[in-house]
Amino acid sequence: MLNRVVLVGRLTRDPELRYTPTGVAVANFNIAVNRPFTNQQGNREADFINGVVWRRQAENLANYMKKGNLIGVDGRVQTRNYEGQDGKMVYVTEIVAESIQFLESKGSSGGGQSSLGQNQNQFNPNQNQNQNQNQNQFNQNQFQPNQNQPTEDPFKNNGEPIDISDDDLPF
Numbered sequence: 001m002l003n004r005v006v007l008v009g010r011l012t013r014d015p016e017l018r019y020t021p022t023g024v025a026v027a028n029f030n031i032a033v034n035r036p037f038t039n040q041q042g043n044r045e046a047d048f049i050n051g052v053v054w055r056r057q058a059e060n061l062a063n064y065m066k067k068g069n070l071i072g073v074d075g076r077v078q079t080r081n082y083e084g085q086d087g088k089m090v091y092v093t094e095i096v097a098e099s100i101q102f103l104e105s106k107g108s109s110g111g112g113q114s115s116l117g118q119n120q121n122q123f124n125p126n127q128n129q130n131q132n133q134n135q136n137q138f139n140q141n142q143f144q145p146n147q148n149q150p151t152e153d154p155f156k157n158n159g160e161p162i163d164i165s166d167d168d169l170p171f
Contacts, residue, residue, distance in 0.1 A: 003076045005095055008103065009033035011069050012048060017062035027058035031071065051075070053097040061100055072101035 009031035017027045032046040039045055051073060053061055065071060075097040084090045 005073070005075050005077055007031060007033050007049065007073045007095065008070070009046075009049070009073075011065060011067050011071060014066050015058075015062045017058060025055055025058040027053050027062045029053070029061065031073065049095055050092070051095040051097050053100055057097070057100055065102060070103040072103055073097045074099045074101075 012030045012032050015027045015029040017025060019025055029051050030048055031051065032048050034044045034046050037044075053075075061071075073095060075095050077093065078096045079091065079093045081089050081091045
């Protein structure tokens, strides 16, 4: 069986940090995730998904992220229930985050990726690929003699315009 969730969305409220009686940090959060299609009016609808994260990542999330920040969540779906104050059963479905990636810096609301409070276990789909590339590059350069030649800039265009259309750009 497989229970794996990967989400990218914006926090809909500031994360709520608390500690268990044994001192373990836990943070509750809610993210808005756009659906991949539009409705009849041409607008994208969003799903609002509750999540929980534990320990150091809970503290990092609460300390560095706030309402509106973009985050990536890697985790699993969990369902639980309990008896409410009125005696009725309350059913909860939430994401238990195993790792959270901060996709914006603390003061940003649409910028680049942040390294604030990141953990080695955070969600990064290219992590293994980048490690392999860096390792291969290191191994290749390790046994080559040191050459004192200036490195030529591969992006230098010699003053000529770059021939690229907007359709070729990934953003």
